[in-house]
Amino acid sequence: MRAQSAKGPGAPRPAEPPQSPKGTHDILWPESVRWERLIGTFASLSERAAYGLIQSPLFEYAEVFRRGIGEGSEVVGKEMYEFADRDGKMLALRPEGTASVVRAYVQHRPPLPWKAWYVTPAFRHENPQGLRYRQHHQVGVEALGASDPDLDVEVISIADDFFVALGLRRYELKINSMGDEVCRPAYVELLRSVLLERRAELCDEHWERLEANPLRVLDCKRAACREATTDVPRLVDSLCEPCATHFSRVREGLAALEIEAVLDHRLVRGFDYYSRTTFEFASAAITASQNGIGGGGRYDGLVEMLGGPATPGIGFGIGIERVLGACDAEGVFPLDTPALDAFVVDVAGGACARDLTAELRRAGLRADRAFDGRSMKAQMKLADRSGARVALIVGPDELAAGTVSLRPLRTASDQQIVALNDVIAVVAALREDER
RNA sequence: GUGGGCGUAGCUCAGGUGGUUAGAGCGCCAGGUUGUGGUCCUGGAGGCCGGGGGUUCGAGUCCCCUCGCUCACCCCA
Numbered sequence: 001m002r003a004q005s006a007k008g009p010g011a012p013r014p015a016e017p018p019q020s021p022k023g024t025h026d027i028l029w030p031e032s033v034r035w036e037r038l039i040g041t042f043a044s045l046s047e048r049a050a051y052g053l054i055q056s057p058l059f060e061y062a063e064v065f066r067r068g069i070g071e072g073s074e075v076v077g078k079e080m081y082e083f084a085d086r087d088g089k090m091l092a093l094r095p096e097g098t099a100s101v102v103r104a105y106v107q108h109r110p111p112l113p114w115k116a117w118y119v120t121p122a123f124r125h126e127n128p129q130g131l132r133y134r135q136h137h138q139v140g141v142e143a144l145g146a147s148d149p150d151l152d153v154e155v156i157s158i159a160d161d162f163f164v165a166l167g168l169r170r171y172e173l174k175i176n177s178m179g180d181e182v183c184r185p186a187y188v189e190l191l192r193s194v195l196l197e198r199r200a201e202l203c204d205e206h207w208e209r210l211e212a213n214p215l216r217v218l219d220c221k222r223a224a225c226r227e228a229t230t231d232v233p234r235l236v237d238s239l240c241e242p243c244a245t246h247f248s249r250v251r252e253g254l255a256a257l258e259i260e261a262v263l264d265h266r267l268v269r270g271f272d273y274y275s276r277t278t279f280e281f282a283s284a285a286i287t288a289s290q291n292g293i294g295g296g297g298r299y300d301g302l303v304e305m306l307g308g309p310a311t312p313g314i315g316f317g318i319g320i321e322r323v324l325g326a327c328d329a330e331g332v333f334p335l336d337t338p339a340l341d342a343f344v345v346d347v348a349g350g351a352c353a354r355d356l357t358a359e360l361r362r363a364g365l366r367a368d369r370a371f372d373g374r375s376m377k378a379q380m381k382l383a384d385r386s387g388a389r390v391a392l393i394v395g396p397d398e399l400a401a402g403t404v405s406l407r408p409l410r411t412a413s414d415q416q417i418v419a420l421n422d423v424i425a426v427v428a429a430l431r432e433d434e435r
Numbered sequence: 436g437u438g439g440g441c442g443u444a445g446c447u448c449a450g451g452u453g454g455u456u457a458g459a460g461c462g463c464c465a466g467g468u469u470g471u472g473g474u475c476c477u478g479g480a481g482g483c484c485g486g487g488g489g490u491u492c493g494a495g496u497c498c499c500c501u502c503g504c505u506c507a508c509c510c511c512a
Contacts, residue, residue, distance in 0.1 A: 075511075127509090129505075132512080270511065289507070292511065318512070323512085345471080345472095377471070381472055383471095405471090415471085
């Protein structure tokens with residue numbers, strides 16, 4: 001008998017069930033099957049290009065992100081999960097992938113060029129909305145040690161190949177160059193002076209931005225601001241010779257690989273570490289306002305910022321939730337769950353269910369069974385729902401004869417009697433037939 | 436951080452202007468079929484109607500507060 005909590009006036013109130021924190025989600029089976037397949041697809045594409053998996057801690061000393069991403073960025077300034085460790089040192093949950101990977105490079109100094117891929121949660125304290133979470137997940141790559149524009153092309157093509165592999169078609173690749181420490185400061189000054197003349201046309205929130213980071217005014221969505229910045233000088237026209245050459249080589253390379261990229265001179269990404277090439281993939285199928293499915297760029301100064309030797313680098317992050325959202329919107333990358341090879345129905349005491357499922361599994365077959373001595377009808381129902389190809393039925397008759405009744409559940413074939421010794425071979429053969 | 440919308444069963448949702456014991460579909464469990472699932476029939480379990488306070492003879496319904504979810508702004512994956 002199960003102990004029932006007494007109901008009535010004196011009964012203690014059951015505690016309210018806890019919920020996952022705001023902006024976080026559980027991914028249950030079978031939805032988790034798509035995650036496994038998505039990550040597996042990304043891993044295989046990255047490893048094909050000689051990127052190796054990196055696992056690094058989910059939290060870092062907060063200064064890794066402060067120095068890397070930038071004190072003035074929105075993410076570090078007001079969204080980072082930051083807390084004091086028990087010994088008082090400030091830690092932070094990773095808000096994005098790149099800074100940790102670069103920190104790991106500086107710490108271990110593997111031979112260059114060094115190419116790594118990752119899959120990781122990322123944490124930002126934002127107000128959640130459609131396809132925006134406090135914990136989201138990214139796959140990504142980082143490549144350090146080469147400033148060759150062909151490396152930019154390689155990195156971008158991995159992302160593009162990944163989207164193609166999933167079946168996505170309705171997305172756009174936007175690309176821009178942020179220049180470098182030679183040409184960008186001059187452009188920023190130029191832009192600031194032009195925008196100061198037009199400050200009356202800009203929305204108020206940009207006024208202080210003009211001082212700190214005039215570039216960010218360019219990506220404002222408001223029509224008035226866009227109007228005021230349409231004929232403003234463009235960063236791509238102010239690049240120094242090396243940056244201009246690099247950028248055109250990148251564009252040539254993408255064209256050679258038949259990857260369509262549109263120049264977006266307003267593309268100004270939010271982390272301070274970017275230089276030269278920046279890019280972003282946006283889904284046209286997602287109706288929610290958050291349609292950026294991936295983005296990245298070159299960060300030639302970042303390794304130095306984190307205390308390493310001058311080392312160029314480039315990478316991207318792709319948001320798993322948003323990519324799956326785009327797949328849903330396009331009706332691609334459907335969920336398909338792998339079938340069980342067999343479900344053992346035992347109405348003769350249960351010993352056979354125990355032993356036969358173990359044998360099937362040791363033989364590399366996928367098998368399940370029912371517990372708690374359920375009725376045959378109930379067990380058959382579970383067998384059906386499990387998606388198994390066949391039910392292996394063992395009752396007193398079979399037990400006495402040393403056989404199993406093999407009942408197909410997905411086809412109209414007849415039920416057959418199989419010797420217990422042959423069951424594994426027969427089930428394995430059925431699996432092969434299916435392929 | 437700032438606004439709008441919504442909270443009723445495991446899920447999706449009904450419940451005109453307050454009025455007996457709060458409903459449906461799906462799902463779950465059992466039986467019909469004591470050895471056969473998927474169809475069908477019958478029955479059953481499962482609800483502090485998000486929480487608290489107020490108005491009222493009476494609140495799922497009206498008012499206030501609060502929490503949660505959600506969409507949008509900001510920003511980003």
